[in-house]
Amino acid sequence: MTRHRELLESDELAAVFPIFRDAEKVIADPVVRNRGTLGGSLCQADPSEDLSAVCTTLDASCVIRGPGGAERVVSMEQFHVGPYETAVAENEILTEIRFPFKPDRCGSAYAKVERRAGDWAVVSAGSAVWLADDGTIVDARVGLAAVGPNTTGIPEISAALRGREPAEELYEAAGAIAAESCDPVTDQRGSADYKRHLANELTRRTLRTAVTRARG
């Protein structure tokens, strides 16, 4: 499977989904990025996994292959069945990640708060926005990491943004939904309240950047 370094350095990928480069810049360090892979990240299923949040944001599907070449395709929500637990059976392997093609203008972004450079997220958020020719939002998705047992997409945010004109009040509303709907725990990285605050703020920031990028 594709290594972090390839995802970071690919200009083709950054042109279509800049969220990958945003995320890869803050994942670990060059030594880890030279070895670690997209598939390994998803299969590790750490609740703080940055690429799980990216794939959740982009509504990716996971192709799982079993004995004899039989394939099944599952959504990110189905793929992660708990912390450090996936839908991949012992005799199966993850072979491919697919991203839906949407013809509208797309922008995406990722932001993470970490205690020190390259650390796992205290909280991180990804946003993707698809705009119609008249500038209204056709679709939008937000994915959060480190605020629950697995990375979470928030359908209520998508519902609140679809069909609307991008505006600061809309990002504020989305941030408030993110803070309410996530489920962080207090640990050595911060209190649950602080993490909810970050979920709110990072959702607003990434939505703002995603819209700017979608406008070109």
Ligand SMILES: Cc1cc2nc3c(=O)[nH]c(=O)nc-3n(C[C@H](O)[C@H](O)[C@H](O)COP(=O)(O)OP(=O)(O)OC[C@H]3O[C@@H](n4cnc5c(N)ncnc54)[C@H](O)[C@@H]3O)c2cc1C
């Ligand atoms: C010091 C350090 C810091 C890190 N910091 C971050 C960070 O800030 N953010 C972040 O998101 N990640 C971070 N990581 C994780 C890193 O990004 C790796 O991607 C992750 O450890 C997975 O590594 P890997 O691809 O080599 O998979 P492996 O370690 O080889 O595999 C992980 C698990 O998935 C299984 N597996 C792997 N590939 C497949 C497959 N295709 N099908 C089925 N099962 C599979 C393996 O059997 C194993 O159980 C960090 C890792 C380290 C060591």
